[in-house]
Amino acid sequence: MIAVGRKYVFDFDSTLTRVEALDVLAEMTLQGRSNREEIINEIQKITNLGIDGDISFTESLEKRIKLLKAHKNDLEGLVTELKQKISKSIEHNKEFFQNFSDDIYVISCGFKEFIDPIVEEYNIPSDRVYANTFKFDGEGNIVGFDEKNVLASHNGKIECLKRLDLDGEVQVIGDGYSDYVMREAGIADKFFAYTENVHREKAANNADHVAPNLDEFLFVNDLPRKISYPKNRIKILLLENVHPAAFDNLSEDGFSVELVQHSLSEEELIKKIKGVHVLGIRSKTQVTQKVLEAANKLLVVGAFCIGTTQIDLESCKQKGVVVFNAPYSNTRSVVELAIGQIIMLMRHVFPRSTEIHSGRWNKTATNSREVRGKNLGVIGYGNIGKQLSVLAEAIGMRVYYYDVEDRLALGNAIKCATLEDLLSVSDVVTLHVDDNKANKNFIGNREIGQMKDGAMLINLSRGFVVDIEALVSALKSGKLSGAAVDVYPEEPRSNGDFITQLQGLSNVILTPHVGGSTEEAQRNIADFVPNKIMDYINSGNTVDAVNFPNIRLPKQSNAHRFLHIHKNVPGIMAKINEVLAKYEMNISGQYLSTDSEVGYVITDLDKEYNKEVVKALKKVENTIKFRVLY
Template sequence: MIAVGRKYVFDFDSTLTRVEALDVLAEMTLQGRVEREEIIKEIQHITNLGIDGDISFTESLERRIKLLGANKKHLEPLVKELRKKISKSIASNKEFFEKYSEDIYVISCGFKEFIDPIVKEYNIPSERVYANTFDFDADGNIIGFDEDNVLASHNGKIECLRQLDLDGEVQVIGDGYSDYVMREAGIAHKFFAYTENVHREKAASNADHITPNLDEFLFVNKLPRNISYPKNRIKILLLENVHPIAFDNLSEDGFSVELIDRSLSEEELIEKVKGVHVLGIRSKTQISPKVLDAANKLLVVGAFCIGTTQIDLDYCQKKGVVVFNAPYSNTRSVVELAIGQIIMLMRNIFPRSVEIHQGHWNKTANNSKEVRGKNLGIVGYGNIGKQLSVLAEAIGMRVYYYDLEDRLALGNAIKCSSLEDLLNVSDVVSLHIDDSKNNLNFIGEREFNQMRDGAILINLSRGFVVDIPAMVNALKTKKLAGAAVDVYPEEPASNGPFKTALQGIPNVILTPHIGGSTEEAQMNIADFVPNKIMDYINSGNTVDALNFPNIRLPKQNNAHRFLHIHRNLPGVMARINDEFAHYEMNISGQYLSTNKELGYVITDLDKDYNKKVIQALKKVENTIKFRVLY
């Protein structure tokens, strides 16, 4: 329902567009001049002085036009450039401008010559655009502006709005001093500081409401909008020093993101997670039932790592919380470390390095071997195992593999029918198995005895898959010639002292769970996981979710999307569709996917609908979560 008597007054520069138009014009007119950058900086400085009210607008305008050296011929390409720089949330909410055009005004200290063509596309006619106009000489050069125009004077917007004498509540949406003074002067009822493009402290501190995007403004005023819930109201908490790229990706999409550089205890997390919609963690943060019960608004958990044993996946599913991880993003990093460790161990490099550090020269070829022609046994032929297979074969190793699942060999790799067969034939055994509890002590005394004398073991998978006392014994009795261990049965929650029975044994490489910790891997993870999170929040897609039925759908135009998560029990879908029928909803598309415990249905509907259906759907028996997407 259209709000009666309300008028909306928009600024143009840095509000309807992402830029100050005269700054863009300067970049065009000063092209090729040696002092171009210096002049542009000066123009931007003068612009900011005027916007913040530190100099009069008249002075700001005079000084900028003098520096511009612009001509009428520059205006057409300027308009073309400004069309590319419409504010993101303005462009996505064109429906609001079309539906409420009679109540929308533009009052700007910019110029009608470039404002009119832009706002015309948003159904705002020239007669509701109040702005300055240029003065031209006979050659079309811009030599000044109409000084009789009220907007050419200091605080001209106040006088302009006063002369308009608009009926009803007047709301001003802008980013600077000249916008909020209209409210201060008492001729506007509310001022919304628009911070999507620039945050000016003076404007924000004097605002009735800070609106990071148009969605927030429309939400507050209960006006039609592109999305049902503004992204700036969706809170994301990233723990454990997640790569800054993740923060940037999520922030740029409009979400409110908080970074904490450490893991939180259960007690700390229970308090912190209240009101959080998305939680990003790495391997040390435990997502327990108590944490999930406290997370009253949680929609998604993003694991910025491969393993998910720290997350109660079943309870997440029960609470309707989707979980994503990064199963492929650090594969190359882990594989390269494995290759490096194999070479270092086969060459007996670390004992030699320790001796040199201790001041002892011991040049010898004893126990130093090439990897070419040696047998590599890969236990677990998943993403990491397969890529290790390819690289190892490229440097001349013969590859054997064992996996519980039926996986096809890459290159010349040979599949072993049993773990014992692989251990019998391998000079090097590299473990790449998952974090199933069934894999506890997967390699123990029996398996060490089945290995070749003088073999090497690499464990870059999980600490608990190897029986450490049995491994220590195998190393000390020379059954194993060396080992590389990156993971341990128990690992500290933070950097500091650490003890393991493997310390001090020759030709053993010990690293602190850094197999996937390269800059490239962390950047890949920080890109992959946020994309999955954003895809779910923005469109409802659950592809690659660990605990949810997988659905991928294109975004629909001119439709609303309802997401309904429920227990997978007979009759739930029938009751959902009964409600749609009762409220005469026209369904344009419906997609259901289930697993043993959960049903997830996405329904696209025509734009106009009875809002009472939302409460009805939330009350359907066995509903876990429901939200309107857009």
């Protein structure tokens, strides 16, 4: 319940705004000064000393104003600048300030000249803003401040709040020493350390509660807010040395993110997964049914790679856990490696390199051929296969392709009706098939026997699609004149020793599953997958989900959004709408998508809702997951 008579006292700088206003004013007024950076750094240093209570506020203010050399006319520009720097969560919870303005006060050691016009837009009148005021000389230069103002003195906020003598529970929301001393002095009941813009250890250590954003403050106080559950309470676990940009992207959006450099075993993950809302992995971590049973809060799994065989997709679906991957982000990287390997194999570069590394000079053209005019057989004509087809044709190769699905040819590529047709005509065969278990030993003795004598094989897809013993036999007998392998039937969980029968064979390029491992690809994945995760958590979008019905949703500003995942059985929508009708909810939009097993319905409502409606929707028969988004 919302406490009757509760009062909320907000700081201004670094709380309502993302910045310290005098620092911004300094940057504006010192333009063109040769020592501008030096002075700004000094002002920021003085600001921090005052905020942390290491020097008196009066001293801090005097020193900064002397360094500023500002004019009255600069204040209009400062206000314009500050309006662009309102704290993000403050801005999207503007309705709170408008609806509770009678209970909101601003007590700041800043200045009314720039605070009043900012907070006025949040329905906070000037008579509930307590701050310092500037002194101007006859020419309008800022020369000081009103020293009689209680807020100009050290611990002035304490005296200011005492004089206000507010009824009811008083809560202070701020980021510095001058804020938490009000609670220490016994005139405020609670202090919330506001850390959205700056995290000050002294303030956090002396807080009743740390609020990384206004959503958290409103959630703790059970006050109306833009989103139902603060993002800082959503825990994200990223494993396997996912690119740090993923950590940055998710952290900047407000989530609590933990980064682990390595993969976890099933047992380790079962212990770690409790309380985690989002799990990010690459190819080594196995998300099994046992892991999912232990995952009491899991909403999303993000695979920072193409393949998803390491994830029990069916169990995820049954648990209402949405899975996203990165099907396109490393396409170019894989294609470039394939092109490089084709050229290296055709030119027999690696045998020549090995010879010269061991001190042998063997200048010869034997078995060294151009790729121009040769036939490339592409097995699997998806994103990678198609792009490889285009680049291979650009360097003069004739491209043939085979795919179990009907795929339109790009450029002059020729579609083969059967796998045998492709194998029999290709000088180089490159594999780009998916991770379907039915593809195990897709290339074995029979298929290799159908290839041209002296042909070459490249596998950048999945380790299990090639029978390694059959490949080794063909290379040793001379049936195949070369191979490039990047993936293996069994791969270690971490870097270290590795053994394969392919080691030591001439004209065989072996790489440790690095087809998509370029800085560019990892960065692309670190942008793509987090965006999908954030889109689902923030709005309910499931576009590009691997295991879930896809829904693209419009953003809503003045509505509540309910997300309901259920078993796909008849009558669920009717039951959901019966509940909404019972509680007289007005539906402004409703979106449903289903597959053979689950249904996903999003309902937008344009009025306040009774908390009982949530309980009733959760109790609808065959419900898997229910979430109030905002």
